[in-house]
Amino acid sequence: MASKGLDAEGHIAREGSLARVPHDFRAVVAATRARLPAVFGARLHSAYLYGSVPRGTARPGRSDLDLLLALREEPTDADREAVRRLGEGIDREFGQIDGVGTLLYSRARLLSEAERHDLGWFVACLCTPLLGEDLAAELPRYRPDTLLARETNGGLGGLLPRWREQIASAGTEETRRRLVRHMSRHLVRTGFTLVMPRWQGWTSELPEMAEVFGGYYPERAGQMRAAAERGHEPVGDAGVLRAYVDDLGPWLAEEYARVHGVKTSRPDGG
Known part of the structure; x- marks a missing residue:
């Protein structure tokens, strides 16, 4: 079952x-x-x-x-x-x-x-x-292990400079709203896969991902729950985007690298 x-x-x-x-x-x-x-x-x-x-x-x-x-x-x-x-x-x-x-x-x-x-x-x-x-x-069958965690979402650190550039050039509220939706979802999924091997399961539902993450990192649980909400109900708030690239994002990238390592580089930089 x-x-x-x-x-x-x-x-x-x-x-x-x-x-x-x-x-x-x-x-x-x-x-x-x-x-x-x-x-x-x-x-x-x-x-x-x-x-x-x-x-x-x-x-x-x-x-x-x-x-x-x-x-x-x-x-x-x-x-x-x-x-x-x-x-x-x-x-x-x-x-x-x-x-x-x-x-x-x-x-x-x-x-x-x-x-x-x-x-x-x-x-x-x-x-x-x-x-x-x-x-x-x-393709093979997959388990929720550290290899899968590293190769799916271990590249956040490399994304952050690109995200900062996108935020700096976001001139409209609608552009910022779309960035909030995209970055919120990415951060929640990264937070979830950080703890996925310990939780030993999979879900794609943002609220559940945030709750699972919060069980292992209670000090960041509120931030992740808020990100899950913005993944569904984004706002065009530049302050939210700055917090993502100045606080939650860098912390998550560092912790991910410590726990699982960094995603293997691709020939095209992807």
């Missing part, structure tokens, strides 16, 4: 399914599935949903639609522009979503040894097949 997001053998169980997509979001998913082949044709190997929509927890007007696309070759700038236009069109047409986020990679990268415990794990455990052959069939 599965427990804390694990199967009977202690592996992380794949979350989400098309059957769990809420009724309000089914038309969005159907339209996306119908339009993707026209954008990429035979170059598209497979497409996946992830996030709250396939988990069944999406909220109309508040949740975004998250996609991962695997191409048969390396994506180009033109591919990224095509994905951007597709996402903008879907976002305009369907008011029940608040934006479309799309990850675009080659099949080879997703199955590479370097990504085995990062993007590979993401596909195998957190993505729901939408189109094409499921890459999970070519």
Whole structure:
């Protein structure tokens, strides 16, 4: 019997399914599935949903639609522009979503040894097949161990300078709001995976992630709970962003490196 997001053998169980997509979001998913082949044709190997929509927890007007696309070759700038236009069109047409986020990679990268415990794990455990052959069939099973923790979220320290640049150039409240949502979610997930091997389980729900983290770091529990709330209800507050890169973020990056080490560098710096 599965427990804390694990199967009977202690592996992380794949979350989400098309059957769990809420009724309000089914038309969005159907339209996306119908339009993707026209954008990429035979170059598209497979497409996946992830996030709250396939988990069944999406909220109309508040949740975004998250996609991962695997191409048969390396994506180009033109591919990224095509994905951007597709996402903008879907976002305009369907008011029940608040934006479309799309990850675009080659099949080879997703199955590479370097990504085995990062993007590979993401596909195998957190993505729901939408189109094409499921890459999970070519990936291993995963346990909530320190290797997975390091390779998924051990790169926070390297992200902080980029985050500071993004904050400095955020000239509108809407831009700051989107940064708060993105950074809040990243910090909560990093806090959770910091303690995941001790907790021995998996969840993708931000409030539960924050509570699990707080059980091991009570002195930071309030900050993480607040970040979880802002991950769902972001505010365009520059003070929140500064606190992330001046306090919570640096502390979390240092503690993560102490406990699990730093994520293995990628050839492209990712």
